[in-house]
Amino acid sequence: MSVLLVIIVIIVVLVLLVGSAYNGLVKAQEQVNNAWSQIETQLQRRYDLIPNLVETVKGYAAHESGTLQTVVAARNAVGTALKDKTPEAVEAAQKATEQARLAINAVAEAYPNLKANTNFLSLQEELTSTEDKMSYARQFYNDTVTKYNIKVQSFPTNLLAGMFGFKVRETFQVDSAEVRQAPRVSFQ
């Protein structure tokens, strides 16, 4: 009788433990999905923003086709990222937009009228903000994915994760060597 009771208690405790671990995994996964959706929101924002920017710059930089090409390429890259939904595509979009932003800044330097155009200035602010939101969204995504991955890989939740198909997610990587290097401290 008492043996049966002990067995029942053990089973109940086990079920509770497994249940809470499973719920933890689901929660972590949901947080990762949320973080990713934030990235998508910003991608979409950027995708919508670029045509406006093109319209404003067009009048000033009609003959500078290089600039416009860069900007259009950036928009295409963003479109691809929206479709593919992979960190690599987002990375590529980020790089392309960065190029476009620099090109537009260069145009603005050359045309003081454009630099004084309030419409252009607010668009530039929006683009800068979207860029920052992108990198913050990536950063937050990486943070949540790291937490999730730790959960998926560490004992004993890894057993559950294997059973229910929770997979390790990919984070955004830093690729440039100079970034990996510790910044030098200079004393003047």
Added chain:
Amino acid sequence: MAGSFSSITREDIERKSFNDELARLNRGVVIAWVLNFIVLLAAVMALLSIMTLQDVQSMEDLRIRLLFNALIAAGVSLLVMLIIYLKPNGMLMHAMGGNMTEVQSGRVHNIVEEICIASGVTGDDMPNVYIVEGTGILNAYAVSDGSNSNVIVTDELVHALNRAELQAVIAHEMGHVNSGDCVAMTRLIAMSNVVGIISELGLDILCGGSTPSSRHRRRMREKRESSNNSSSDSKSSDSTAMLIGLGIVLLGIMFLIFAPAISLAARNHMSRTRESRADTYSVQYTRNPTALATALIRIEQLQGNDEFKGNDKRFLKKAGSLAFYAPALNKRDATHPDTMTRIHELIVMGADEGRIRVAIDHPRTTINFNGYDDDEQDQSARRPAPSRRQYMQPTNAMGMMGTSANTVNNDNHAHSADMVHNAPSANTVNSVHNDNPVGNAHNVDNARRADDANPFSVGSDTRAGSAHGGKRRLVRHRHDGDGQRNVVR
């Protein structure tokens, strides 16, 4: 696996000490609430007694009237205190004076959105953003009542800092909001200010222009006076005004007696590690300790200019412990760690000392209100930030809650801290952890508090002959020289 277990215990340590501090703040709220309640009760009671006890017939009559008065007084005080407890935001929103507008777009709103993304705050939890114009103050603060939070930034600050610096400052304020200490702080300050604000208001009404007051309030009073002139001629309104005035004066006297006690109680419960924690949060969100450090330097330089000097006195007195930048008039009243101490902590977290030096050596002397302070140099300075963010990816976000890097797990860091501190006290670099010697010099997440030791004692005591003291003198010196040095950037 071992790593994950050790990080869990570290999180637990952090969470525990943080909860302790929140509990202490909340105790302060309760004490301030009770004290204020008693003061209000006594004042209302006294006022009612003056009004009703002129024609007492018998002892029985007196007893009944006193009981009646006490009940009314208790009800009024309870109501007032309840409103202040539940809605403390409004009381502190206008602490700066000036013209306040809520913004829905533009740079500052964008930055708040960015930091919300960085901290995982979404939707309705996003704070409202306000810009105050015409204060002559360079500061920012956040208030929160639990469900609503507001971030308030002065126009001067917006135009004095570059984008990355503004991000760092707003991230600091969001750190207060997200860690939950903002609610307790807002309540505590609203509570400890309430008698003061009421009595000040009363003196304003009573004495007209004789009290020093902000432009905003003066305008309010003018409005009130003009409406009074048109409608008030009867004697009865005069006598009620007299009575109200009397009550207010009474409150003023009460305030004079009790204010020191209330503010002492409040100060004793304010945790001095909150600011450092918010700084750490700022670094966690923006991964840009340099920008926060240079923002501090810019504010200290500009606020020290003749143009802005002293403008923030009233504000700091009222809500200084909520402010981003609050220099202490004396050490005892310090609500924030000394600016250089904060900068040292940021250097330990990985701020670029070279750029901090440049900021100290080239003070900006004016604010360009027609544009933003984003010159090319700042742009280029901004660029490493996003990549750095990736680099400093913490594996353990809770670890960031550590106030200062009491424990630094890396030689490099301890070294760079040494260069400034010269004599690293047990307080700053408590121990050097070498179990992670790989080149992640900027993995700040391992910074943690080892115990409850107050890390701020480091900056405030002047260690003779330390490089630290020397550097601080340098800042002061630049300050004094602001007028003559017209470095054009």
